[in-house]
Amino acid sequence: MICPKRTAELITLHLAPFKDTDPAWEIGVSKIAGRGIFTTRELKRGDIIFRDSPLLIGPSARAEDTLNSCSVCFKMLPDTKFMCRQGCGLPVCSLCGKKQQHKADCTLFKSWKPCEPDVANSLLIRLLCVGRAINLSKDQRDLVYCLQANLDNNHRTEVRNAAKGFHEFPTDKKLIEIMNRTVAVLRTNGFDETSDRSNDNQEFLYRALFPLFAIMNHDCIPNSYYTFEDKTRNMIVRASVDIPAGTEVTTTYTKLFTGNIARHLFLKMKKGFTCKCSRCSDSTEKGAFISALYCRDTNCTGLAVPETTGLPHPNWNCLVCKQKSTHAQMVKSQDFASGAISSKFNSKSLKSVVLYLRDKSSSFIPDSNYVVIDAKLQVIARLSKSREDCGDEEAASKAKFCEDLLEIMDKLGLGDCVMRTYLETEKAKEVK
Numbered sequence: 001m002i003c004p005k006r007t008a009e010l011i012t013l014h015l016a017p018f019k020d021t022d023p024a025w026e027i028g029v030s031k032i033a034g035r036g037i038f039t040t041r042e043l044k045r046g047d048i049i050f051r052d053s054p055l056l057i058g059p060s061a062r063a064e065d066t067l068n069s070c071s072v073c074f075k076m077l078p079d080t081k082f083m084c085r086q087g088c089g090l091p092v093c094s095l096c097g098k099k100q101q102h103k104a105d106c107t108l109f110k111s112w113k114p115c116e117p118d119v120a121n122s123l124l125i126r127l128l129c130v131g132r133a134i135n136l137s138k139d140q141r142d143l144v145y146c147l148q149a150n151l152d153n154n155h156r157t158e159v160r161n162a163a164k165g166f167h168e169f170p171t172d173k174k175l176i177e178i179m180n181r182t183v184a185v186l187r188t189n190g191f192d193e194t195s196d197r198s199n200d201n202q203e204f205l206y207r208a209l210f211p212l213f214a215i216m217n218h219d220c221i222p223n224s225y226y227t228f229e230d231k232t233r234n235m236i237v238r239a240s241v242d243i244p245a246g247t248e249v250t251t252t253y254t255k256l257f258t259g260n261i262a263r264h265l266f267l268k269m270k271k272g273f274t275c276k277c278s279r280c281s282d283s284t285e286k287g288a289f290i291s292a293l294y295c296r297d298t299n300c301t302g303l304a305v306p307e308t309t310g311l312p313h314p315n316w317n318c319l320v321c322k323q324k325s326t327h328a329q330m331v332k333s334q335d336f337a338s339g340a341i342s343s344k345f346n347s348k349s350l351k352s353v354v355l356y357l358r359d360k361s362s363s364f365i366p367d368s369n370y371v372v373i374d375a376k377l378q379v380i381a382r383l384s385k386s387r388e389d390c391g392d393e394e395a396a397s398k399a400k401f402c403e404d405l406l407e408i409m410d411k412l413g414l415g416d417c418v419m420r421t422y423l424e425t426e427k428a429k430e431v432k
């Protein structure tokens with residue numbers, strides 16, 4: 001572990017523009033893992049803990065993304081003629097094309113001679129965030145190197161694959177090492193392909209490295225949440241709940257509404273660790289029962305929950321009749337319920353989905369299960385855009401769905417977060 005003091009020095013330099021003379025945070029040794037962030041004073045729910053600005057940022061440009069977003073401001077561009085005319089292979093808007101940032105990017109990419117500069121190539125565009133590390137100052141580079149980098153077998157693939165899109169990609173070992181290291185740092189700490197940040201209803205057109213945020217460890221019931229300032233893309237981290245002085249500040253790397261098994265798998269596969277937080281050690285997830293299914297015994301009305309062994313295929317226990325089931329047996333019920341609910345969505349009538357979730361689905365899957373939660377979230381999102389074929393009755397159900405999800409959040413002990421604000425706002429729209 002790199003010394004918390006040196007990390008704090010470099011981060012303080014990076015955050016100097018915020019002129020925060022009395023920070024509410026400090027970096028220390030964590031009981032969860034390595035370094036962590038701790039409060040220097042008591043904070044109330046909603047208080048700002050820190051602001052952070054991206055040390056590196058670039059288009060996310062994953063294979064499945066549309067590539068016509070500006071590589072500097074990330075605004076969506078028209079579908080055609082969005083590539084830089086200077087031949088660097090990057091999409092850019094006419095305003096940003098004149099900015100210093102694009103000039104530096106353009107010079108760098110042109111020097112590597114893109115093979116097809118007029119064609120948007122996701123591998124090349126995605127590499128921009130990593131390439132920008134080459135032009136960082138010494139202190140900034142030291143800060144990148146100061147952050148944890150989980151060096152798995154794949155971390156060299158990104159640069160190796162993108163290199164094929166250039167005629168003269170650098171062969172200098174030091175430059176390649178900087179880029180590979182940056183990929184690993186982004187994957188471990190950043191808003192990157194491996195992070196599932198849509199949890200809080202926030203979508204990202206970019207990948208970015210926020211260095212102070214990168215020191216925060218994960219908890220499935222975090223005590224902080226983040227939002228972004230529209231214009232600057234700076235991050236603001238606030239207390240979700242009241243936090244005593246000297247407490248570790250945590251965030252979540254997963255969606256808030258996924259069950260124990262799915263979170264375990266995600267954290268293990270994508271982040272390389274096993275979470276041992278209080279939610280993960282409780283098969284009922286604090287009584288929120290997000291993974292729970294009905295007991296397989298048709299004479300029993302109990303809920304079955306997976307054991308908290310951390311295994312991908314745990315045994316399940318009924319909390320009433322104590323019947324044990326294998327994971328394979330329970331997955332059948334889960335798959336049946338998912339199939340039934342998604343076929344309703346395929347029918348295109350939103351009204352029929354709402355009525356199904358309101359009156360029918362609880363006969364075969366508990367309302368607390370994440371499949372139902374996901375379906376309710378989809379209904380809320382669709383109804384917030386348009387009424388489709390729904391009337392007042394379904395609008396009232398939307399308010400009820402928001403209430404159901406807020407209740408689940410309360411059971412989990414989740415305080416303020418973007419999801420809570422969203423659900424409260426959507427509920428208020430229907431309750432006049």
Ligand SMILES: C[S@@+](CC[C@H](N)C(=O)[O-])C[C@H]1O[C@@H](n2cnc3c(N)ncnc32)[C@H](O)[C@@H]1O
Pocket residue numbers: 001030032033034035036147148150188189213214215216217218219271272273274275276
């Ligand atoms: C974004 S970093 C967090 C800061 C890190 N502790 C450090 O010293 O730089 C993410 C890494 O921290 C560790 N980590 C974070 N939360 C954890 C948790 N709840 N349990 C175990 N390890 C965790 C994992 O190694 C993970 O890959």
